[in-house]
Amino acid sequence: MLDAMGASSLEDLLRDIPAELRLGRLDLPEGLSEFETLQRIRALAGRNRVYEDRLTFRGAGVYRHFLPASVAAVMSKPQFATAYTPYQPEASQGTLQAIFEYQTAIAELTALDVANASLYDGATALAEAAVMAMSHTGRQRIAVAPYVHPEYLQVLRCYADGRGFDIVELDESMAIGPETAAVAFQQPDLLGSMIEPAGLVEAAHGQGALAIACVDPISLGMITPPGEYDADIAVGDGQQLGLPPSFGGPHLGFIACRTSLTRRLPGRLVGQAWDGKGRRGFVITLTAREQHIRREKATSNICTNHSLCALGAAVYLSYVGPDGLCRVAEAGYRNAHILQSRLTALAGVEAIRSERPFFSEFAVKVPDPVAVLERLDRAGILGGLPLGRWYPDLDRALLFCCTEVNDDDAIDQVVEVMSQS
Amino acid sequence: MTEPLIFEKSHPHLSAPRLPAGSKGQGEPLPEGLRRRRSPRLPRISEPELMRHYSRLAALNYSVSEQFYPLGSCTMKYNPIANEVAAALPGFADLHPYQDEATVQGALALLWELERALAAITGVDRVSLQPAAGAHGEWTALRMIQAFHRERGEQRDTVLVPDSAHGTNPASAALCGLKVAEVRSAPDGRIDLGDLEAKLSPRVAALMLTNPNTLGLFERDIRTAASLVHGVGGKLYYDGANLNALMGICRPGDMGFDAVHVNLHKTFTTPHGGGGPGAGPVGVKADLVPHLPTPTVEREDGAFRLDFDRPASIGRVRTFLGNFGVLVRAYTYILAMGGDGLAQASEDAVLAANYLRKRLEGVLELPHEGPCMHEFVASARGLAAEHGVRAIDVAKGLLEEGYYAPTVYFPLVVPEALMIEPTETESRTTLDAFADAVAAVVGRAGEDPEALRHAPHGLPIDRMDEVSAARRPVLRWLPEGDTH
Numbered sequence: 001m002l003d004a005m006g007a008s009s010l011e012d013l014l015r016d017i018p019a020e021l022r023l024g025r026l027d028l029p030e031g032l033s034e035f036e037t038l039q040r041i042r043a044l045a046g047r048n049r050v051y052e053d054r055l056t057f058r059g060a061g062v063y064r065h066f067l068p069a070s071v072a073a074v075m076s077k078p079q080f081a082t083a084y085t086p087y088q089p090e091a092s093q094g095t096l097q098a099i100f101e102y103q104t105a106i107a108e109l110t111a112l113d114v115a116n117a118s119l120y121d122g123a124t125a126l127a128e129a130a131v132m133a134m135s136h137t138g139r140q141r142i143a144v145a146p147y148v149h150p151e152y153l154q155v156l157r158c159y160a161d162g163r164g165f166d167i168v169e170l171d172e173s174m175a176i177g178p179e180t181a182a183v184a185f186q187q188p189d190l191l192g193s194m195i196e197p198a199g200l201v202e203a204a205h206g207q208g209a210l211a212i213a214c215v216d217p218i219s220l221g222m223i224t225p226p227g228e229y230d231a232d233i234a235v236g237d238g239q240q241l242g243l244p245p246s247f248g249g250p251h252l253g254f255i256a257c258r259t260s261l262t263r264r265l266p267g268r269l270v271g272q273a274w275d276g277k278g279r280r281g282f283v284i285t286l287t288a289r290e291q292h293i294r295r296e297k298a299t300s301n302i303c304t305n306h307s308l309c310a311l312g313a314a315v316y317l318s319y320v321g322p323d324g325l326c327r328v329a330e331a332g333y334r335n336a337h338i339l340q341s342r343l344t345a346l347a348g349v350e351a352i353r354s355e356r357p358f359f360s361e362f363a364v365k366v367p368d369p370v371a372v373l374e375r376l377d378r379a380g381i382l383g384g385l386p387l388g389r390w391y392p393d394l395d396r397a398l399l400f401c402c403t404e405v406n407d408d409d410a411i412d413q414v415v416e417v418m419s420q421s
Numbered sequence: 422m423t424e425p426l427i428f429e430k431s432h433p434h435l436s437a438p439r440l441p442a443g444s445k446g447q448g449e450p451l452p453e454g455l456r457r458r459r460s461p462r463l464p465r466i467s468e469p470e471l472m473r474h475y476s477r478l479a480a481l482n483y484s485v486s487e488q489f490y491p492l493g494s495c496t497m498k499y500n501p502i503a504n505e506v507a508a509a510l511p512g513f514a515d516l517h518p519y520q521d522e523a524t525v526q527g528a529l530a531l532l533w534e535l536e537r538a539l540a541a542i543t544g545v546d547r548v549s550l551q552p553a554a555g556a557h558g559e560w561t562a563l564r565m566i567q568a569f570h571r572e573r574g575e576q577r578d579t580v581l582v583p584d585s586a587h588g589t590n591p592a593s594a595a596l597c598g599l600k601v602a603e604v605r606s607a608p609d610g611r612i613d614l615g616d617l618e619a620k621l622s623p624r625v626a627a628l629m630l631t632n633p634n635t636l637g638l639f640e641r642d643i644r645t646a647a648s649l650v651h652g653v654g655g656k657l658y659y660d661g662a663n664l665n666a667l668m669g670i671c672r673p674g675d676m677g678f679d680a681v682h683v684n685l686h687k688t689f690t691t692p693h694g695g696g697g698p699g700a701g702p703v704g705v706k707a708d709l710v711p712h713l714p715t716p717t718v719e720r721e722d723g724a725f726r727l728d729f730d731r732p733a734s735i736g737r738v739r740t741f742l743g744n745f746g747v748l749v750r751a752y753t754y755i756l757a758m759g760g761d762g763l764a765q766a767s768e769d770a771v772l773a774a775n776y777l778r779k780r781l782e783g784v785l786e787l788p789h790e791g792p793c794m795h796e797f798v799a800s801a802r803g804l805a806a807e808h809g810v811r812a813i814d815v816a817k818g819l820l821e822e823g824y825y826a827p828t829v830y831f832p833l834v835v836p837e838a839l840m841i842e843p844t845e846t847e848s849r850t851t852l853d854a855f856a857d858a859v860a861a862v863v864g865r866a867g868e869d870p871e872a873l874r875h876a877p878h879g880l881p882i883d884r885m886d887e888v889s890a891a892r893r894p895v896l897r898w899l900p901e902g903d904t905h
Binding site: 001002004005006007010012013014015016017018020021022023025026027028029030031032033034037038040041042043044045046047048049050051056058060061062064066068070072073074076077078079080081082083084085086087088089090091092093094095097098099100101103104105107108109111113114115117118120121122123124131149151152154155157158159161162163164194196220221222223224225228237244245246247248249250252262268269270271272273274275276277279280281283285286287288290291292293294295296297298300301302303304305306307308309311314315317318319320321322323324325326327328331332333334335337338357373377382385402403404405406407408411 | 423424426427428435437438441443444445446447448449451452455457458459460461463465466468471472476479480482483484486487488497501505507508509511512513514515516517518519520524525527528530538542553554557559560563564567587588591592596598601638641643668670671672675676684686693694695697698700714742743744745746749753756758760761762763764768772773775792816820826828831849882883884885889890894895897898
C-alpha cells in the first residue's frame, strides 16, 4: 500500500508528529490469542459471586427479573448492534423504526405525550429533566422530595454545581417555595414507599413549578402513571425492561413529557416522515435542539445515548404486553407484601414507615444487620441492602426487594434464616 | 420495502405469555387511588411474530457487520465477537452493583486493570470509568477543571473551542455554565496560534482540543498551544474522538493535556448499538486527581475496594460504576491486542486513511495538504458549483452503491465536507472498491446530476421529507382516530 501511494515508509506518514512526542513503546503486555484472552476474562468472572435469581432480595435501582431470551437475541443482531446513530435514514430504517416504537411504548407507559430516544441512566435523566424545567421556567431551584435514590441526588447535585442551580431537599411536609423551577419526587421512593402524588403535583403547579416524577417502569404496569396525576416530566431507569444487572450498566434512562415541553427535550427524537413515493419512514427530527446544530445553545450535550438498550426495552415491553407487564408488577408487589408481613412478625424485626403503602421494596430494622446478611449469604441469599451507607439514622435497616422471580420456597428460606436470631 | 409498526400488528385478544408468578400466597390489595386507570397500549404479539418483526427491521439497516462504514470521526471498526462473549458471562452480567466488595473482586480487578491500561495509552495518572459516553466524559472533565479552579478561588468562566470542534464541546461547556469562545483554524487547517493567543486571558478555564483534529491533521504546534494555555493558568482538555490515530505512537498526556476522554465505542471496539451505549472514561494528570468522580477503585494488600471518601471529588456523574458491560468489552479487546497490537492498529488506521486519500486525489477536492492521520476531509464544493451536486447527494449516491455514507457537512470549516475514516480493519480490496464507487458517483454527477439529487434508489425508502417531519412532528404511534 505504501508503494501504491508513493510513500517511503509509515514514518513518512507520521512526519507531522514532533519527534519528542513519539512514544518508544506502549507499556502494555503483548497481545493474546482469543483462547488465552477469554481464559483470562473467565478467570476474572469466576472471582465474582453470582446469586441465584430467586434468592436475590436486593434492588435499590437494579433488579433481577425474568429476561425473555428474545430480548438478548434481538439486541445481539449485528445489524442493530454494529450500526451507528441513524444519520442516513435510507440506510437506517431498522434502528429508526425501533426507536419510534420505543418512544411510543415509553409514552404509553408513563401516560405522557412524547418520549425521547433514551438517555444514559435514571439519574442523568433526572438531571436532564431538571435542566429542562429551569429553561422552561427561568428559575434556578429544584426541590427534591425525601428518599429520592441518593445516587440520583448526587448526580443531580453534580449537574447543579456545574451549571449553577440550587437543590433544596424537602422535608416530609413537602412545602414548596415560590422560586422553584420543579419539584422532583420518586414513586415509589428509595424505601419502596408510595406517595399520593396528585397533591404534590398540584402544589407545584400552584407555584408555577413543574412536577418531575421519577418512576419505576415495572410498577407502571399496575400503579398510577405520571400522566394520570398530571406530572409534566417523567424519568426513570429502564434496566428492569429486559436488561441484565451487569454490575450497574449499561442500562438506559428514559424521559417523557407533555407536548408543550417537546422542544426542550434533550437528545435524539425520532419522528415519522414520508418519501416522494408516499412511503412511511422514520427520521431523526427536531434536531435544532441538538448539540451538532446548536452547539452551546443546545438543550443538552448528549450525543451517543443508549439506543441498543432502548431497543431491548421495546422488545421486552412487546414480549410481555400490557397484561404481562401488569402481572410482573403484581407478582413483585404480592411477593414483597408476603415477605414483609412474615418478616415483621418475627421477634426483633421492626417495620419502617409501615403506615405508607409500598410497592416491591420495604425496609425493616434488625438488631444486627451485618450478622443477618452473613447468615443469609451462607444460605446463598443476597439479602436486603444495608441503608446505613446513606442514612445514618437507618444504620440498622435493611431494604428488601422482591420481584416476580422470587418464589415461595425462596421467601421461606429468608424467613427461616432471619427467624434464627 | 417497509415494515408495519409493531403496534399495528397487535392482536387485541392475544393473551400474555406465561411469566413467573411468584408466591402462590394471598397478598394485600393495592390501596384505592394508586391503581392505574387506563392500561398502556403496548402491543399484544406472539413471540414468532415479534422475532420476525425485528428480523425484518434489522434487514433495513446498514451496519459494520455487512457494509463498509467510512463515517468520519466515528471509528466504525470491526467489533470482535469475543467481546460479546466476555460481557455475557454470568460472572459479569448477573452481578448486582450493591453486592459486597468481597464478592465482586474479579469485576473490581477488571476495572482496576482497565484504568491502568487506559492511563498507559493516554499518558495520564488516573482514569474514571464512570462517564457513559463521549459527551458525558467531556462534561465530567470540565467539571473537574471547574472544581480545580474554584478550589484556588479563581473566576474562570471561559472555554476555548476551535471552530472545527465537535458540537458536543461547546454544549458540554454550556452545561457547566461556562462561556464558549471560538478559536479560528489557520488556512492549513490547524489551530491558529495567533488567534489562540489573542483569546487567552485569566478568565480561560480550558482549551478543548482534539488531536488529530477533525480534519484528520496532527496539530504540530500542540506543545506551544499547551504552554500558551498553561501560561495563563488554563487547562487543556483532549477530546478523544480521534485517539484511534495515536495508540502506541504518541500520547495526549505527553502533549500537555491535563484531562483526556476516551470513546470505548470508537477506539476500543465496543459496538455502537445504533447510537449507544458507549463509554467515555476520563483520564487526568495528578493535579486533577483529587477531583475525580466517586467512587474510585483502589487496591490494598492485593484486594480491591471502592473509595467513596474523596472530599475534593466533583461527586457522582452517573449511578453505580459506569457502563460496566461496555468496559468488559473494551478490556477484552485491549488484552487481545496488547501494546504491540494497539500500536499496529493505529499505524494501520493511518495507512488506510492515507491510501484511500491518495486514491481519491483528482476524484474529490482535498482542501488540506497531507499526509493525514486516521481520517481526512474531502469537499464536494467543485461538484456543487459545476453540477449542483452537493455533499449530501454524493453521500446518498454511495448508499446506493452499497456503502454507508461518510460524515457530511462536518467539520463546519470545510464547505460541502465529506469526512472519511476507513479504520484499520478494512482491507485494501475494500478501500479500492470504495474508491471506485466514489469515482462512479462523481462520474454520475456530470452525466445525470438530477438522478443523483434524488438518490438513493432501490433502498427501503427514498429521501424523506424531513422539513415537513419537523414542522408537524409525529413522535409516536397513536391508534386510528385517537388524537390523544
